[in-house]
Amino acid sequence: MTHPLMMIESLYKEFSLGGGFLQRRAGIVVAVDDVDLQIYEGQTLGLVGESGCGKSTLARILMRLEDPQKGKVSFDGRDIFSFSSKEMKTYRRHLQMVFQDPYSSLNPRKTALGTIVEPLNIHGLGSRDQNKKTALQIMEKVGLTNEQAKRYPHEFSGGQRQRIGIARALVLRPRLIIADEPVSALDASIQAQILNLLKDLKDEFGLTYLFISHDLNVIRHVSDRIAVMYLGQIVEVADRRDLYNAPAHPYTRMLLAAIPSCVPGATKQPIMIRGETGDRADGGCRFYNRCIYKIDICRKEKPALMPAGQNRWSACHRTGEI
Amino acid sequence: MMQTLLDIQDLETVFTTARGEIRAVDGVSLSLMAGETMGVVGESGCGKTMLALSVMNLIPANGRIAHGRVMFDGVDLLSLPEQKIREKRGRDISMIFQEPMTSLNPVLRIGQQIEEVIRLHLHLSPREARLTSIKMLEEVGIPVPEKRARDYPHQLSGGMRQRVMIAMAMACRPRLLLADEPTTALDVTTQAQILNLISYLQAKNNMAVMLITHDLGVVAQMTKKVAVMYAGKMVELASAEKLFGRPAHPYTIGLIESRPAGCDVSRPEGGRLKTIPGTVPGLYNLPPGCRFADRCAWAEDVCRRQEPSLTKIEEYHFTACYFPRNMAH
Numbered sequence: 345m346t347h348p349l350m351m352i353e354s355l356y357k358e359f360s361l362g363g364g365f366l367q368r369r370a371g372i373v374v375a376v377d378d379v380d381l382q383i384y385e386g387q388t389l390g391l392v393g394e395s396g397c398g399k400s401t402l403a404r405i406l407m408r409l410e411d412p413q414k415g416k417v418s419f420d421g422r423d424i425f426s427f428s429s430k431e432m433k434t435y436r437r438h439l440q441m442v443f444q445d446p447y448s449s450l451n452p453r454k455t456a457l458g459t460i461v462e463p464l465n466i467h468g469l470g471s472r473d474q475n476k477k478t479a480l481q482i483m484e485k486v487g488l489t490n491e492q493a494k495r496y497p498h499e500f501s502g503g504q505r506q507r508i509g510i511a512r513a514l515v516l517r518p519r520l521i522i523a524d525e526p527v528s529a530l531d532a533s534i535q536a537q538i539l540n541l542l543k544d545l546k547d548e549f550g551l552t553y554l555f556i557s558h559d560l561n562v563i564r565h566v567s568d569r570i571a572v573m574y575l576g577q578i579v580e581v582a583d584r585r586d587l588y589n590a591p592a593h594p595y596t597r598m599l600l601a602a603i604p605s606c607v608p609g610a611t612k613q614p615i616m617i618r619g620e621t622g623d624r625a626d627g628g629c630r631f632y633n634r635c636i637y638k639i640d641i642c643r644k645e646k647p648a649l650m651p652a653g654q655n656r657w658s659a660c661h662r663t664g665e666i
Numbered sequence: 667m668m669q670t671l672l673d674i675q676d677l678e679t680v681f682t683t684a685r686g687e688i689r690a691v692d693g694v695s696l697s698l699m700a701g702e703t704m705g706v707v708g709e710s711g712c713g714k715t716m717l718a719l720s721v722m723n724l725i726p727a728n729g730r731i732a733h734g735r736v737m738f739d740g741v742d743l744l745s746l747p748e749q750k751i752r753e754k755r756g757r758d759i760s761m762i763f764q765e766p767m768t769s770l771n772p773v774l775r776i777g778q779q780i781e782e783v784i785r786l787h788l789h790l791s792p793r794e795a796r797l798t799s800i801k802m803l804e805e806v807g808i809p810v811p812e813k814r815a816r817d818y819p820h821q822l823s824g825g826m827r828q829r830v831m832i833a834m835a836m837a838c839r840p841r842l843l844l845a846d847e848p849t850t851a852l853d854v855t856t857q858a859q860i861l862n863l864i865s866y867l868q869a870k871n872n873m874a875v876m877l878i879t880h881d882l883g884v885v886a887q888m889t890k891k892v893a894v895m896y897a898g899k900m901v902e903l904a905s906a907e908k909l910f911g912r913p914a915h916p917y918t919i920g921l922i923e924s925r926p927a928g929c930d931v932s933r934p935e936g937g938r939l940k941t942i943p944g945t946v947p948g949l950y951n952l953p954p955g956c957r958f959a960d961r962c963a964w965a966e967d968v969c970r971r972q973e974p975s976l977t978k979i980e981e982y983h984f985t986a987c988y989f990p991r992n993m994a995h
Contacts, residue, residue, distance in 0.1 A: 394853035395824075501945050531709035532880060533942040536924035540938050558853065561883075564935050565926035584935060602858035604883030608906040617858045620823055 348382035349520060349552050350406070355379040355415030357401060375401040376412065377576035380649065383520065388546070388553040390567030390584075392560060392599070398576040399556050403522050406554070407441055408432070419520075437467055440513035444525035446505030450497040456483070457493035460511045467516065479515055485548075486511045486541060503534035507541065514545060522554045527562060539565060560603050564588055572596050575630045578649060582656035592658040594635045594666070629661070637666045668699040670737075671874050672721070672842055677734035679713075679720045688949040690716040690729065692898035695976070698891075700841065701872040705885035705906070707921070708895035709946060714878045717895070718844040721876075722761060723751050738842070757787040760835035764847035766827035770819040776830045777803070777815025780837055787838045802833040806863060825856035832863060839871050846878045861888055882925060886910055891982075894918050897946055897957040900976060904983040914979055914990035916962045917942070956987070964989055 357376040375398040383389045393399045404410045406417060408424060417424045419435060427435055443449040450459055457479055464475040480490060486507040497505055506526065513521055523542065527535040539562065545551060555566050563570060570587045572580040572595065580593040591597045602617050619634035628643040629635070635642065641661050652658035660666075679691040691713045698704050706714045719725050721736055723743060736743045738759065743751060755761075763769045771779055780799035784790055790798065796815075803811035806829040819827055828848060835843060845864065849857035865888065868875050877888055885892055885906065892909045894902040894917065902915040913919045920942035927935055944961040953959060955970040962969065968988055976986045 394855065503945065531946075532882070532921055533709060533924055534945070536926075536939040536941040537943075539926070540941060543938065560854065561926045565939070566936075588935075598855055602854045604858075604861070604881065604887040608886040608889075608910050617855050617862075620825055620856065 347385065349385040349420060350381075350383040350554075351416075351418045352379055352381040352383075352402075352406075353416045353418075355402070355405065355412050355417065357398075357405060357410060357412040374576050376405065379415070379573075379576075379578050381571055381578060381581070383552060383554055384569075385519075385552050386550060387568040388555050388566050390563040390570040391554060391556045391573060392558065392563045392570060393573035394558055394599075396575075397573045399573050400524055402573075403441070403524050403554065403556055406522060407439065408435075433467065437516045438519045440516060440518040440521050442506075442509050442513050442521060442523040442526045444528050446502050446509055446529065447497075449509055450505055452497050455494050455496055456488065456500070456508050459497075459508060460515055463512060463516050469516075479511075482511045482515045485545065486514070487537075501534075502530055503537060506530060506534075506538055510538075510541065510545070514549070517549065518551070520552045520554065522556070524556045525558070526555075528557065528559065535562075542566070560599060572599070577630060577659060578657075579631070579659045580652075580657065581649070582652075582658075586653065586656050592652040592656065592663060593660050594637050595631050596658075598634070629659075637662050668702070670697050671700040671702075671739060672698040672876075673735075673737040674717075674721070675735040675737070677717070677720055677736065678732045679716050679725055679729055680732040681726075681729040683728065685950055689732075689898050690949070691720055693734075694893075694895075694900045696893055696900065696903060698842070698874050698876060700874055701868070702891065703868065703875040703877060703889045705889035705892040706876060706878045706895060707880065707882060707885055707892060709880060711897075711946060711949070712895040713898040714895050715846050718761065718846055718876060718878055721844060722755055722759060724755075753787070756783050756835075756840075757838040758840055759842045759844065760838070760840040761844040761846065762828070762831045762835050762848050764850050766824065766831045766851075767819060769831060770827060772819055775816050775818060776822070780815075780830070780834050783834055783837045798837065799833075802837050803830070805867070806830070806833045806836070807859075808833070824852055825859065828852060828856075828860055829863065832860070832867070836867055836871070840873060842874045842876070843868070844876050844878070847880070848877075849884065850879070850881070857884075864888070882910075882921060894921070897952065898949060899957060899986060901958065901987070902985045903976065904985075908980070908983045912992040914983065914985040914992045915958075915987045916964055916991060917958050918985075919991055920961075964991070 355376050356378055358372045358374045361371045361373060379402060391399050401410065405412050424435060460483060461475050461479040464470065464478060469475065480493060483493060488507055527538050530538060546553060557563050564584060567584050569583050571578050572593065574595050580596045587596065591600055598617055628645060629647050632638055632642050647659045647661045649657040649659045650663050652663045675695050677691055677694045678689060681688050681690055694717060706717065708714045716725065720731055731744055777799050780802055781795040784795045784798050800811045800815055803815060808814050808826060808829055849860050852860060864875065879885060889906055892904060892906050893900050894915065896917050902909065902918045909918065913922055923940040924942060926939060942961050947953060947957055955972055956974055959965040959969040974986045974988050976984045978984050979990050
């Protein structure tokens with residue numbers, strides 16, 4: 345077994361809602377609630393959940409763009425919150441991010457080459473000429489031509505812009521790439537091109553991905569292991585095949601039942617989809633109000649992640665019985 | 667015998683822009699029976715939204731309908747004076763959009779917004795209109811509708827807002843609903859609920875639905891007939907079984923095959939996806955022949971010279987391709 349490149353332990357992050365009367369706190373939102381996760385070297389961990397479940401906040405904490413209130417994150421065995429500013433710079437080289445919106449995540453006043461070469465210059469990795477050469481090589485790897493190097497973002501299509509975003513992330517030769525909904529804004533025919541590119545790059549550079557998406561079709565395609573997040577908590581972690589063939593947690597079952605079938609006239613699994621993400625129960629299981637398997641204890645006690653078979657976990661009191 | 671409700675013939679919608687004229691909808695013909703659902707699929711910019719807006723005669727100011735006919739229940743909507751077509755919009759034909767937040771008035775209570783439609787078209791008293799609006803909210807599955815009617819749009823979740831939009835669209839029991847990406851902005855569980863709601867209301871009111879989407883899964887689940895659009899043209903039109911079972915146009919095949927296996931556990935996961943190389947051509951300088959030729963693996967000389975027209979290849983299966991792939995050569 346490979347060792348975890350990133351270990352996340354009991355991570356907790358809450359935001360206070362502003363706008364209360366005379367600065368009193370109007371309430372808090374727990375975006376990341378006691379999350380434990382491991383990302384193994386060379387694997388793709390898929391993180392799936394609906395909007396507002398905290399998956400992007402989790403990514404931002406790992407990038408150290410947000411600080412959590414509690415918990416520990418170690419990268420290659422070292423605590424990321426205790427890094428000195430010099431160590432932080434090295435960490436940022438090893439960890440890069442690809443964003444959802446290829447329109448707003450590129451500087452409109454920089455050429456494609458300018459955007460891709462910038463990280464190299466910031467990190468002072470080589471001479472300007474060398475860096476330019478490296479950047480052009482990476483551009484070729486992601487399927488952009490040398491002639492396109494001098495063009496500005498508005499001259500590119502959405503798919504090509506996403507290629508620039510990927511090249512920018514890749515140019516520092518990171519070990520872990522966090523891809524936050526990297527294909528959600530793209531059309532179907534372009535989506536497949538980018539998914540293939542991410543896969544090829546992973547094989548070629550030995551990358552590890554944390555792949556965040558709300559799209560269960562995409563998640564199944566790219567992930568080795570999948571974590572399902574619901575209202576700040578990880579409710580299920582399992583290998584891809586186990587998760588899709590036999591989902592353990594009631595929420596995972598509901599998510600899978602909700603995917604429109606690819607075959608016309610196919611009969612849907614008889615699982616009722618009910619309630620909205622907002623219906624959260626306080627104190628007990630967060631999924632209580634929407635769950636068809638609930639029993640008394642679910643209202644009173646929050647379930648922790650428990651083993652639900654070999655190498656898989658589910659946060660449900662009824663694991664094993666349902 | 668089913669009755670034809672909507673019959674679009676050779677519709678052409680043209681936009682004048684600083685860079686010249688473009689044909690957003692280029693010679694599209696299709697018809698929809700009463701109570702039937704048709705899916706219109708395509709990627710962004712293929713003209714699917716403009717097709718729906720042309721039916722409502724609601725195209726933006728720099729556009730015009732250059733050619734064609736839109737017969738609704740025997741009346742040509744395009745030749746009606748503005749006053750007459752306004753009576754039809756919202757009453758006989760309704761439309762729902764992708765982003766319910768921008769389509770609702772943020773400073774009016776949702777109850778009032780529904781009442782407005784009802785009073786305008788059905789000439790009910792304020793009291794009756796209020797009761798009807800609450801009944802509509804109840805019908806689309808909004809809990810405690812009397813109380814919710816007094817909410818403003820920002821107080822509702824995305825799914826609830828889309829329900830309100832549907833309540834408003836359904837208030838006058840329209841015979842045709844144009845649904846433009848109604849679930850694209852929603853989470854997957856909410857999407858499933860909204861699609862169920864649309865199916866339920868459709869069956870209950872014998873309403874025809876034109877469902878515009880980029881999501882083939884949604885089309886497979888919801889519709890009996892499917893039109894595929896590419897760069898302003900309709901390239902394939904077929905029943906859903908034929909379109910998914912034996913797609914003919916290379917673009918349709920590409921769309922179907924480039925989907926990740928997803929929920930279908932019988933298909934293997936991972937591996938490389940089939941892709942459609944290249945990108946959609948810009949509408950400003952379209953190639954002389956088939957618009958898909960540059961991306962097509964089977965294109966021949968004739969494809970680059972002359973544009974193929976929509977041709978029948980079997981019962982209710984049409985495609986604009988010289989070499990349909992599901993036929994033996």
